Amino acid sequence: MNPFPQKLLQYLRSIKLSDTERAALRTTLIAHMRESSARRAIPSPWTWSLYIKPAQVAFLSLLIVVGYGSSMTLAADAALPGDILYHVKTRLNEPIARLVTVTSPATEAKFETLLLEKRLEEAETLDTREKLGPELTHSVREVIREQSSKAKKKIKDAEDMSGVQILSVATSTVHVATSSSESSFEKVLEKKQSKRGGDNVVDIEKGKNKRALKAVLEKHGRILEKLDLDSEKGDTEEGE
Amino acid sequence: MKDNSLEMKLLVAYDAHADAIFRHCYFKTCERELAQDMTQDVFLKVWSYMQQKHSILNMRAFLYRLADNLVIDWYRKRKSQSLDILLDEGFEPVETDSKIEEQAEIAHSLAKLRELGADDQKLLTLRFVEDLSPGEIAEIVGQNENTVSVRIHRAVTRLRDLLQ
Numbered sequence: 001m002n003p004f005p006q007k008l009l010q011y012l013r014s015i016k017l018s019d020t021e022r023a024a025l026r027t028t029l030i031a032h033m034r035e036s037s038a039r040r041a042i043p044s045p046w047t048w049s050l051y052i053k054p055a056q057v058a059f060l061s062l063l064i065v066v067g068y069g070s071s072m073t074l075a076a077d078a079a080l081p082g083d084i085l086y087h088v089k090t091r092l093n094e095p096i097a098r099l100v101t102v103t104s105p106a107t108e109a110k111f112e113t114l115l116l117e118k119r120l121e122e123a124e125t126l127d128t129r130e131k132l133g134p135e136l137t138h139s140v141r142e143v144i145r146e147q148s149s150k151a152k153k154k155i156k157d158a159e160d161m162s163g164v165q166i167l168s169v170a171t172s173t174v175h176v177a178t179s180s181s182e183s184s185f186e187k188v189l190e191k192k193q194s195k196r197g198g199d200n201v202v203d204i205e206k207g208k209n210k211r212a213l214k215a216v217l218e219k220h221g222r223i224l225e226k227l228d229l230d231s232e233k234g235d236t237e238e239g240e
Numbered sequence: 241m242k243d244n245s246l247e248m249k250l251l252v253a254y255d256a257h258a259d260a261i262f263r264h265c266y267f268k269t270c271e272r273e274l275a276q277d278m279t280q281d282v283f284l285k286v287w288s289y290m291q292q293k294h295s296i297l298n299m300r301a302f303l304y305r306l307a308d309n310l311v312i313d314w315y316r317k318r319k320s321q322s323l324d325i326l327l328d329e330g331f332e333p334v335e336t337d338s339k340i341e342e343q344a345e346i347a348h349s350l351a352k353l354r355e356l357g358a359d360d361q362k363l364l365t366l367r368f369v370e371d372l373s374p375g376e377i378a379e380i381v382g383q384n385e386n387t388v389s390v391r392i393h394r395a396v397t398r399l400r401d402l403l404q
Contacts, residue, residue, distance in 0.1 A: 001396075002368045003396045003399045003403070004369070005345070005403065007346055008345075008349040008350065008353070012263070012267070013369060015262075017258060017262045017276070021276060022258055022259070025254075025258065025279060025283075029284065029287070030247070032284055033247050033287055036288075037247075
């Protein structure tokens, strides 16, 4: 039984679209249907994105980030001073490598010396490519000085800890990078050896380190000469 | 199903239910143009839904549910308009040429109807103005058919009490 008063019911039922309104809405609806059907006929190249799940999106994003990061890191490894990625190499790649590699003062000294070698090689590459302008020479020189000081300090720490002279090649590299002079290196070496005593040991060590020194000079002599590290020597001078 | 048959299906539904959906929206919004827009939106949404290969079991109930959602969205945006204002602003049928006395009687009945809660008003108009079955109303309001029948019965009793 309908509880609505008849007049109210009639009135409510009289509310409807006018013929014009109904026809206009119908036309709009048909136009929309045709348009969307036509649009659907040309599949979008991005429709796949509607069907992938959030977990897949997250995984893909991670893959992209890791992939991008890895390729950038790899690309940065070959960067030279003055390149955009050089800072990625020195401020990201190498600190991470340091964290992974360094387990003791000896490995730390070895690592820092290795970095110094790298810096020297970079300078050589720049020189070979004739990119070593005055400004870049100055900054490369500073970087090598800084790195050799760091390596020298680490070698000293490692020697203090172990009580023996270690890493003759490393010591030579550092010394060459800071003094570029065979004679001053010998003086330092003798000083160090005499602290420990024993002529035979001194001779053996001296010979060994001399060979190492020659090898380093042979390898990096040209660039060291070019960089002329002696000319602006400051805090990196051997102070012992 | 191809687009042509979908179009036909939707146009049939439009011809059959456009007025009812418009009335449903107009009754709640009191704005003719807005109700027209909502009616159009309802059918456009149905079309999108159909294109996504979703099946619609009860088209009529589905249309009302979409209309309800649109009205709810509109209420959220504009809380001022309601059935209360419908009377304040003079809910006058443009199409009819009712006399003043009749209009007063209608206004009185509407005033009684508005004393019911919004849910009861909705149940009663769907059942007695739109002639929907309790089963269809149950589908629209998302409740059990028996519950809806009981609620309609109680709403009828309340309206009768108010009208007496």
